[in-house]
Each structure stands twice: as C-alpha cells, then as structure tokens.
Amino acid sequence: MSITYTGKATNSEIEARFDQDVARFSNMDTGQATTLDAPLTMELCTSAALQVTPGATELLDIGCGAGNYTLKMLSKIPNLNCTLNDLSLPMLSKAEERVSAQTSGTVKTIQMDMRNLELGNEQYDIVLAAATLHHLRAEEEWRLMFSKIFKALKPGGSFWISDLITHDSSELNILFEQKYGEYIESLGGPEYKQKVFDYISYEDTPRSINFQFRIMAECGFRNLEVLHKNLCFAAFGGVK
Numbered sequence: 001m002s003i004t005y006t007g008k009a010t011n012s013e014i015e016a017r018f019d020q021d022v023a024r025f026s027n028m029d030t031g032q033a034t035t036l037d038a039p040l041t042m043e044l045c046t047s048a049a050l051q052v053t054p055g056a057t058e059l060l061d062i063g064c065g066a067g068n069y070t071l072k073m074l075s076k077i078p079n080l081n082c083t084l085n086d087l088s089l090p091m092l093s094k095a096e097e098r099v100s101a102q103t104s105g106t107v108k109t110i111q112m113d114m115r116n117l118e119l120g121n122e123q124y125d126i127v128l129a130a131a132t133l134h135h136l137r138a139e140e141e142w143r144l145m146f147s148k149i150f151k152a153l154k155p156g157g158s159f160w161i162s163d164l165i166t167h168d169s170s171e172l173n174i175l176f177e178q179k180y181g182e183y184i185e186s187l188g189g190p191e192y193k194q195k196v197f198d199y200i201s202y203e204d205t206p207r208s209i210n211f212q213f214r215i216m217a218e219c220g221f222r223n224l225e226v227l228h229k230n231l232c233f234a235a236f237g238g239v240k
Ligand SMILES: C[S@@+](CC[C@H](N)C(=O)[O-])C[C@H]1O[C@@H](n2cnc3c(N)ncnc32)[C@H](O)[C@@H]1O
Pocket: 011, 014, 015, 018, 025, 062, 063, 064, 065, 066, 067, 068, 069, 085, 086, 087, 088, 091, 112, 113, 114, 115, 129, 130, 131, 132, 135
C-alpha cells in the first residue's frame, strides 16, 4: 500500500463502491474487519463525546455509512437529534432506517460530498467522522473540513475521528504497513491482502495524527487527544 496524492479514485468511483457495500458496514459488533480495533475505537469516540457533553442534543455524523457510530452514540445519549451525511444514497438510506428506529429526536440526512456541506454556526454538540476523512486529498481540503466543523460545533462541543492514518516517519510507515499487511493476510490470505492494499492505494489519502492535530489547532480546537492507536489506525479528537 503506497500512499500517493495524485491519480486517485474520483468521488463517483468511491460512491459506486460504497453503494455496493452497505451490509458490510451495518454490523455494530464487528464494525469493519479491515479496520484494526474497530469496536474499541467506536466505543472510545462515543465515550469521549459523552464525557465532554453529557447533555448533548445535536449530533452530526460525517461519512456515516450505515450509521454505526450514531447508533453507538444513541446508546449512550438517547434521543439525540441526528444529522447524517454520506456520499452514498444506499448507505444513507440504511443509516436513516436504523437511526430513526432508535431516536425520538429528528433525523436529517444529507447526501453530499462532505466538502460541500454547509453546516452553519454553533449547531452541534458532537461531530463524529469515522473511516471517512481519508478521502480528503490536498491539505486545503482538510483545512476546509476542520474549519467548517469547528464553526459548526457549539462552544464546549467535541469532534472525534477514527481513521486510517499515516506517520511522519517513512520508516514507521514501512513498519506499520508491513504489520498491517500481516494482519490482513491472517484474515483472508495473500490475495485478500493485495485487494485491500490495492483499494487503499487507489482510493485513500490518509494523513498522520500530527498533520490533523496541527490543522485542528490552527482552526481553534483545544484539548487535542489521542484515544487509541494501533499500527496505521487511530482514534483522536478535540474540543471547541
Ligand atoms: C469506510 S465507510 C465508514 C462508514 C461509517 N462512518 C462507519 O464507521 O461505519 C466510509 C463512508 O464514507 C463515505 N464517503 C466517502 N467519501 C465521502 C465524501 N467525500 N463525503 C461524504 N461521505 C463520503 C462512504 O460513502 C462510506 O459510507
């Protein structure tokens, strides 16, 4: 899996792939098999959000997929008003169906590239973005997203990311890629590993925690914290 920043999948290609993958993202217990510690990072991001704003009423889930993170959040803070965003309509429809069954709050869906979201000011207590920001490409796109999210949070609200990451050290990138490859191979053999590495190479542009923290800090976030890290996956976030 070598990460390049040019010649990547287009949004239409990404949308089409996720349109076909709703079932895989609808399992609360396993989350995604290719994501290390997926259930733990979901638990930690939602616990952190609960701890920071126990009285939260408004949640935004960016790249929500089939809604796993929102459902986990609702298990800790019931009846939140939920805003769900995803590029893929089948994902969003599944999320809407599952989330509506679990909250008496409002459920708003926005099918849109996250870069185009108009989120307004001080709307949300909690913003979650799991396994999705790695679709952002140039640094300016990350800055745009983080500044929108900062503006959209109420003061004291929090933003939690769980994602594939890179490292600033190329040596550690090699080490963690090798170890992640061994893990994927243990799940499905060498062909499966190649398949996963090929789609990561084509589709994803992950960034390091340091890169994301730097931009978050520049946008005004404080109390930046790493909740968990295992090889090239991490959960982290901050408070407005
Ligand atoms: C790996 S899934 C993760 C879903 C969910 N957050 C979870 O953890 O179960 C990534 C999701 O991000 C969505 N996505 C990809 N690019 C996006 C974009 N530019 N804007 C909004 N959503 C996007 C995909 O359609 C997909 O549903």
